[in-house]
Amino acid sequence: MEGKDPKRRLLEAAVDQLARTGVAGRSLRQLAADLGTSHRMLIYHFGSMEGLLVEIVREVEARQRAALADLDGSGTPEEVARAFWRRFTDPALYPNERLFFELYGQALQGRPGTEALLPEVVTAWLGPLTELGKSHGLSERDARISARLGVAVTRGLLLDLLATGDLGAVNAAMDRFVDLYVASLQ
Template sequence: MNKRDELTEAATDYALAHGLIGLSLRPLAAELGTSDRMLIYHFGSKDELVAAVLEASNDRSKAVIHAMQPSASLRAAVLDLWATYTEGQVQRCQRMYVEAAALGLFGREPYATSIRASNAVWMAAMATHLERSGVAAADAPRLAGLIDATFNGVLLDRPLDDEAESRQIVEDLATALGRSQRGSE
């Protein structure tokens, strides 16, 4: 691992703990035991550093999804993905994704570009899990999009909802998709 890669991983850990909004190079550099100038030297700009952090975060989430065991059914896959999505590393990565997506909505770079790339990688990982869980390859990308959109909506509303309500929304989605899959067979 080269110095840039080491800094990317450490900066990703920092951003996952402190968030992206208001990220400042000096406190980040101090935490990493370097200077803001050295960060610019290794990344070229703050935007390039943020893009690297977002990519590393996404890669971490993707690795967790790829490591999941296949689920017994589409319904089980939705519930398994939600459990993974809302725990530990993936939950922190998803929260950072939401921050970046919000900034990207305003056209801020590197967020807009990074989020587009992140979405493609994330959706492919989810679709792969669905396929491994018995979903037809032709249906997996579309269903991954539906599941991801629901999860993100619940994540955005979650501070306003209680855990039971969030879980019920996901249960309802899982049940509906499970029924639709059985109906199409």
């Protein structure tokens, strides 16, 4: 962590802390104390608790896109899709995923400080997933459609998993989606 700017260090520490503890019922002051800083420093760098949470979601999403990039080319389209899904369904990510859906809902309701999430919540994934589809032989148009559908299915199944805890059922649904995607490549 040496050499990183203070904002970056605080963000990474906050991601790790909230992954361990969750965000429910936590104040900015409590989080600052957990991070060994003051709430004023968090406000200075992130503007508000909501601003910090949006940055945390952005960071976690960026890490997931980096993981996708690492998987690309490491197997068949089916293997890549299943490996990526296994990553999303790692219970260690559940706190971050709950935070994502919480903030997404707040942003849709126009809660101040959260609306910055909306412009990129889908579009940040479309480029990398479209490129992945094209690398699997899809046309630009079909790859873009598949990318949007993939985001929607993945998020829907993650929400289902967080609500029901039924990993077997969501895995079966994702398996069906992957089979349909692979069939579209033929």
